[in-house]
Amino acid sequence: MLRNLLSGLALFVSAATASAYDIGTIIDRHVIPGYETLARRAVELDTAAQASCSADSHDLRAAYNAAFDAWVRVSHIRFGPSEDEDRAFALAFWPDTRGFTPRELATLIETEDPVIETQEEFSHVSIAARGFYAMEFLLYDPQFTAAEPEDYRCALVRAVARDIEANAEAILAGWQDGYAVVMLTAGENDTYRSREEAAQRFFGAVATGLQFTSDTRLGRPLGTFDRPRPNRAEARRSGRALRNVVLSLEGTRQLVRLLAEDSETVTDTLDAAYDRAFEQAKELEDDPVLEGVDDPQQRLKIEILQQNIDRIRELLGTSLGPLLGVGTGFNAMDGD
């Protein structure tokens, strides 16, 4: 009797949790397509750089922006293959509070360092001189767009493109060749002891991604009211600051929807909060680099966008978190 009751109960519990989300779906519809797009765009960037390394090449810049878009959409998935060998940092070293990127690039060019000749050697160069933010300096910053010697500058552009491609492909391969299985077989391996742990990992990715967008992508240029910092806006040279905010929100929203699957209340609540943030971002369309942080009225609009994002974060904790069994201990959530 007791046994029947217990097994019935167990069935009920597993059925209840199984309906909430599906790790396989998240991987198939969010992770893999996101990294596939990134890898494809990175190949195209490499091809474009081989065809023309000129900083003002329309094709090269278009390929660069397309690949950067693809990166930002998956930039919240910061665990597993993206963290192996610091690949994500090598793709995206920002914020660069000490100005490492221009310094490292200048040193490479000045010394005509042959380290750029092979991918193997270049992969050991400081992450500050690699990835999308280094490429932005090379394509958009007057200090580098016409740097001499031209041969070396051109070869450096190609080396950075090749390295972006290598990292993008390595992350995708990492998922396809093993990490996806690790997550799918949660409960049967030591990395994920249960499906809940795997879901919680994705939840953490959303939370961290939103925090980065609010605190760093918006917080750095906002600075303080008395001391706004428009020069600290992300990727302002290529005019991408607001674009990256929007793309990052799109990326986490897709993952939130998959995590909240079947819970209409949670989906609706979070969707509405995301909608408000997107609408607010539209208000800023005429300020793609967020330079309005030092204009009181424009600043207010940016602050409201930040508040909209913080509202999503709050709702994430109160609505989606409990659904996924995410601990909300006073100290556990504090992190200090």
Add this chain to the structure above:
Amino acid sequence: MATRRGFLAGLMATGLTPKVSWADAGAPAYLAAAQLPDGAYNLFGLTDTGAEVFRLPLPDRGHAAAAHPTRPEAVAFARRPGTFAVVLDCAGGRIHATLEAPEGRHFYGHGAFSPGGDILFTPENDFENARGVIGMWDATAGYTRLGEFDSGGVGPHDTLLIPGTDVLAVANGGIETHPASGRAKLNIPMMQPNLSYVTIGGELLETVDLPRDYHKNSLRHLSVRADGLVAFAMQWQGDVTDSPALAGLHRRGGEMRFAMADAESHRRMQGYAGSVSFSDDGDRFAITSPRGGLVQVFSSDDAALVDTVESVDVCGVNAGPDGFLFTAGTGLISTPGMDLSRHAVAWDNHLVRIPSPVRA
């Protein structure tokens, strides 16, 4: 520099006779900040069995506190990036003084008194320059700012005086933050935490870097034994499944020794040690993980795991009559063997021990 050092030495030697003592505040053994059910924050005085002796309101969420060695004064720090700290008169139940971080600085939530209680040392962030400093405050004169010196690294989180010396151990967590970016970590790929030893005159005596593989391991909490052995706790900033040891031991001039449990127990810590303390006899030291609801106790001799204790959302730890005393976000106060009491509050990160009066 020489002038300031001379001045400090004089100050340390003066040793004012205290008019009131911790006995006037009900002789608490510990201090701990907590959130009340209505959301307000209080600083509590607790007995060595976890019973409440007093509670005083705090203006905002606290982190750790510093207990004056003789006078019933507690300095409660706002959590980072807070710019204020309040000095509470625990006997009179009043705010005795308020510390305002100087322009361009914020506190990290920790502080330590000089042995005589004349000077308060506070780890601070010189955030425009991403430089760690230790601020000095004159506890004999209403906590006026005396000056500051380099902490020996970025993100100094915790500091303690090595007993019987004028040397501070400083946990330079390595993480760069800026108040404009909230609590965002700005330099994870480049971070380089260290344990530094700095004299109270500001002379950097020794910097112990973590090994290359550990550079994302934010070394940020300390405990020190009477003989100068330092135990430290770390928080891993990389992928949680790659987390190396979260605790270690060091003695000046020596090498770091890391303490790591078996894979199963280590995994449960989730790459995060929130607090660290030696036991009352110093033979063991404990680290807490609120994320894993787990305490790990290691031997101070060979850094081997000797015990684990489960407690949901546990974070505060200090030496206690039964080896250790723990506080948790659930309100529980416990020892390794027993639940002592449950309060209707959420205990904040740290449990601070009030120095016991020197016996005649």
